[in-house]
Amino acid sequence: MSDSLPTLLIVDDDSSFTRVLxxxxxxxxxxxxxxxxxxxxxxxxxSLKPDMVTLDLKMEGASGITLISDIRACNPQARILILTGYASIATAVEAIKLGATQYLPKPADADQILAALDNENANPEVGIEEQPMSVNRLQWEHIQKVLTEHDGNISATARALGMHRRTLQRKLAKRPVRH
Structure with missing residues (x-):
């Protein structure tokens, strides 16, 4: 890289969040x-060929995860951070498989985001939470896993889970529980 500043592309549909970040x-x-x-x-x-990118997972239109291959094609060394309020194990695994460097749940501040973008390697010292996930969180994780298996198709996911499509849509519209 030359004397120019490192480039960061922020892809998020929340205008107040993007302005602050x-x-x-x-x-x-x-x-x-x-x-x-x-x-x-x-x-x-x-044209930008960004050095770093933050991608929101859930936006109007296409998901930020769909951009990973385009980013990699333009800059294979780009550091890609999936930043989302809808974090789940299934989406984290899928994002990493597709080429994301890191995955961070919202809310996250600028220092946490920068640290995640700077951290290229996994940390074996990451602590394991002592408290198991709640039943609601386990349900959310399972729904996300099945949704990923059905390529985001709500009707197919609802059939696989044995629930009505509208019930699944209501569950997906809610913010996930933390633990």
Missing amino acids: SRAMKRRGLDVTVAHSAEEAQQVIP
Whole structure:
């Protein structure tokens, strides 16, 4: 890399979040570009060739996860962070398989995001939570796993889970429980 600032592409449909994060990252010495949708990001990725990218998982239109291959094609060394309020084990595993560098649940501050983007290697010292997941969290994780297995198809997932499609849609519309 030359004397130019490292480039960061923030892809998130939450305009207040992107405004705050963009300002914080500029103060930390990054050249920041914001896209409010996967479709908008697809337009800037080829010319920008970002060094770092934060991708929101759940946005209007396509998911941020669909951009991973485009980013890798333009810059194989790019560090890609999936940043989402809808974190689940299934989506984390899928994102890493597709080429994301890290995965971080929201809410996260600029320092946590930068640390995740700078951390290229897994940490074997990460602690294991003493408290097991709640039944509600286990249900959320299972739904996400089955949804991933059915490529995001709500009807197929509902059939596989033996529940009504509208019931599944209501469950998916809710924020996941923390533990």
